[in-house]
Amino acid sequence: MDIHIQNGRLIDPASNTDQAADVFISAGKIVGAGGTAPDGFKADKVLDATGCIVCPGLIDLSARLREPGFEYKATLESEMAAAAAGGVTRLACPPDTDPVLDEPGLVEMLTHRARLPGFAHVHPIGALTTQLAGKKLTEMAELSEAGCVAFGQANQAIIDTQVLLHAMQYAATFGFPVWLQAQDPFLAKLGVAHDGEVAARLGLAGIPVAAETIALATLLQLARETGVRLHVTRISSAAGVDMIAAARASGLAVTCDTAVHYLHLCDHDIGFFNAHARLDPPLRAQRDRDALRAGLASGAITALCSDHTPVDDDGKQMPFGEADIGATGLELLLPLTLKWAEEMRLPLATALARITSDPARIMGVDAGRIAPGLAANVCVFDPAASFLVNRNNLKSQGKNTPFLGLALPGQVRYTLIDGYLAYADGK
Amino acid sequence: MTSTPFNHRNPQLNRHGELNHLLSTDGLSREMLTRILDTAVPFTEVAEREVKKVPLLRGKSIFNLFFENSTRTRTTFEIAAKRLSADVINLNINTSSASKGETLIDTADNLAAMQADMFVVRHAASGAPYLLAQHLAATGQDHIHIINAGDGRHAHPTQGLLDMYTIRHYKQDFTQLTVAIVGDVLHSRVARSQIHALTTLGVPEVRVIGPKTLLPTGIERMGVQVFHDMKEGLRGVDVVMMLRLQNERMQGALLPSAQEYFKSYGLTPDKLALAKPAAIVMHPGPMNRGVEIDSAVADGGQAVILPQVTFGIAVRMAVMAMLAGA
Known part of the structure; x- marks a missing residue:
């Protein structure tokens, strides 16, 4: 099928493109981007992108699909519909499913199930240790062959630093990247909120910033020792951003990301115990949030993800500290990126890079850009329209987000995955 | 930078600003x-x-x-x-x-x-x-x-309020007082309710006294002065509000022993002598005698612990x- 996306403004951060241009798609691939159709192109379908931005399909470094094991929270089908509606065409999913993604068979099953037209490309993050227990290494080579793009621990720390060292050494042997969260499990023990004024007032057990910086120091030092390609997930504090920037300045090839909610919220948004603001790592102080916003703009933080974590209503109908952790995010990735860009007065291309070409680089895939010959993964959105966050509009099975009720900038009009029209105008 | 996009209406007031629930002394005028x-x-x-x-x-x-x-x-x-x-x-x-x-x-x-x-x-x-x-x-x-x-x-708002009632009964005017809250503020719902009520009612100086392990980070942002030395903290106060120390605090790494706690933060007649002569001593109960409070103080003339209950x-x-x- 040949598809012609016409009258749009093409923003392709990877090639520094920001101009009016049509995009031509044939047999699932981009065949042209510019004013005129390539020779012999005959559109079967024309998508009108007047007033819209045409950009590479979004790439999300962390989206929990909840399969296998947590189908009551979400299913592959529901979350793939959410991805398409959010303009996300490629995503990495953390290994904290049930069973944990620590066996090649499980990974193969997941990627196989996800290989349907209209479904985003799914890249599992393999467990670095079996059961995420931090004791025994997984069969990383086998898992890599099965489709794992990196290895990580989701939100579980490896307590034994010798195991961590060995895991990094082993991953480095084969050139496998490790994606790890920096949070000291002892300092975070029983904590449910940032250790500061709000936790003090609400009587919530705190997680100090030192939980992040101490774990980060360990990760950075071991990455230096082992030469492993380290990606730090969900940086939450100003001090953490500074440490990453310093490590990179000293020559360490480390990357990091943060998630959308950390750009817009801080511990004060817990308000009166709003369980939707129960996140891991916790929402930190306002100045941390501001440092994350600036760090992402400057590139000190390499990429932005949704940290999509659908939770069922029962999981959030709990007192704050007992509520399930996480927020739905696939459909908010673009709007919250646009909101951040708008508030920071950033060029759209810079903002979109953080959710397209930059995460592609971290994943090590040739994607997140629009160029002839590449698979046609494209997002078309109207930047002037707004997305009203409510239970009806969210396709994800998880309706859990602290942004419920808000109107956010940007409405996806079309999502194409390998040239397949996965989402069109509310359908 | 950005303003917080959320409106949090105080859930204990109805639309007319009247009390519909009593959930906290925080946020009450x-x-x-x-x-x-x-x-x-x-x-x-x-x-x-x-x-x-x-x-x-x-x-x-x-x-x-x-x-x-x-x-x-x-x-x-x-x-x-x-x-x-x-x-x-x-x-x-x-x-x-x-x-x-x-x-x-x-x-x-x-x-x-x-x-x-x-x-x-x-x-x-x-x-x-x-x-x-x-x-x-x-x-x-x-x-x-x-x-x-x-x-x-x-x-624990009713406890906070009954404490305010007790203070007003004995001291009348909140705006002339120095009040010290002593002990495990970190784990204490009573302390938080007291602090909000005291600061709202116009007490010019609210002190919290305790070891760093039992005071929450950022507590000073609730409008209190932090003391780690009990003698210094009690000097010249009108009201001493003791907190109960749960025995399980001794099991972790927060405190070494009840004996050492009593030495540093237990209210003894000697330490109480540093407060104003007419100072009153309060405790939400149940008391751990010999841990946070000496029996001589608990049963002494300055204690108003039983009137608190009434x-x-x-x-x-x-x-x-x-x-x-x-």
Whole structure:
């Protein structure tokens, strides 16, 4: 099928493109981007992108699909519909499913199930240790062959630093990247909120910033020792951003990301115990949030993800500290990126890079850009329209987000995955 | 940079700004706090009558929902409700940690179906009564009033209010006082309720005294001065509010031993002598004699610990009457 996306403004951060241009798609691939159709192109379908931005399909470094094991929270089908509606065409999913993604068979099953037209490309993050227990290494080579793009621990720390060292050494042997969260499990023990004024007032057990910086120091030092390609997930504090920037300045090839909610919220948004603001790592102080916003703009933080974590209503109908952790995010990735860009007065291309070409680089895939010959993964959105966050509009099975009720900038009009029209105008 | 995009309406007030639930002393105005204390005054004499009852809440059903054991607090609420002629139903709900929240909502829905007028809730998790209040509002049942009888480390507003009543009884004017709160502030819902009430009522100097392991990060942002040296902290104060130290604090790495704690932070006659001569000593009970307070002080002339209990009933009657009275 040949598809012609016409009258749009093409923003392709990877090639520094920001101009009016049509995009031509044939047999699932981009065949042209510019004013005129390539020779012999005959559109079967024309998508009108007047007033819209045409950009590479979004790439999300962390989206929990909840399969296998947590189908009551979400299913592959529901979350793939959410991805398409959010303009996300490629995503990495953390290994904290049930069973944990620590066996090649499980990974193969997941990627196989996800290989349907209209479904985003799914890249599992393999467990670095079996059961995420931090004791025994997984069969990383086998898992890599099965489709794992990196290895990580989701939100579980490896307590034994010798195991961590060995895991990094082993991953480095084969050139496998490790994606790890920096949070000291002892300092975070029983904590449910940032250790500061709000936790003090609400009587919530705190997680100090030192939980992040101490774990980060360990990760950075071991990455230096082992030469492993380290990606730090969900940086939450100003001090953490500074440490990453310093490590990179000293020559360490480390990357990091943060998630959308950390750009817009801080511990004060817990308000009166709003369980939707129960996140891991916790929402930190306002100045941390501001440092994350600036760090992402400057590139000190390499990429932005949704940290999509659908939770069922029962999981959030709990007192704050007992509520399930996480927020739905696939459909908010673009709007919250646009909101951040708008508030920071950033060029759209810079903002979109953080959710397209930059995460592609971290994943090590040739994607997140629009160029002839590449698979046609494209997002078309109207930047002037707004997305009203409510239970009806969210396709994800998880309706859990602290942004419920808000109107956010940007409405996806079309999502194409390998040239397949996965989402069109509310359908 | 960005402004917070959310509006958090104080869930304990109704749309007219009147008290619909009592969840915390935080967020209540000085006028509101004073009104509660004023309302409590006539109730103190109900206890002295031969028939200790007034018919204010006749026909109302008050459920004591205690998800955490407490005989003392539950009893004081029960007495308060009975003196107001309400029907009182006590429910002690044993909770398995996995299903606490579910039990809370389910239980509330069940009791609401039995035409409850008020829930008095104690729960081990900070914020549990807020969840309940939100649930009642979302399901159109917020004619049922909630009194927070203690939630986790967060708040114990009736205790805070009875403490204010006691202070006002003995010291009259809040705006001339220096008040010290001593002990395990970190784990104390009582301390938080006291601090908000004291600062709101205009106490110019509120001090908290304790080791760094028992004071929450950022506590000074609640408008208090932090002292680690008890002698320094007690110097010249008008009111000493002791906190209960749970025995389990000794099991972790927060404190080495009860003996050492008593040495540094136990209230002895020597240390009390540093306060003003007319200083009063308060304690929310139950006391650990020899851990946070010396018996000579607990039973001494400056202690007002038993009057606190008596006033507590009047204050709880006042709150119940204000919430559910016609």
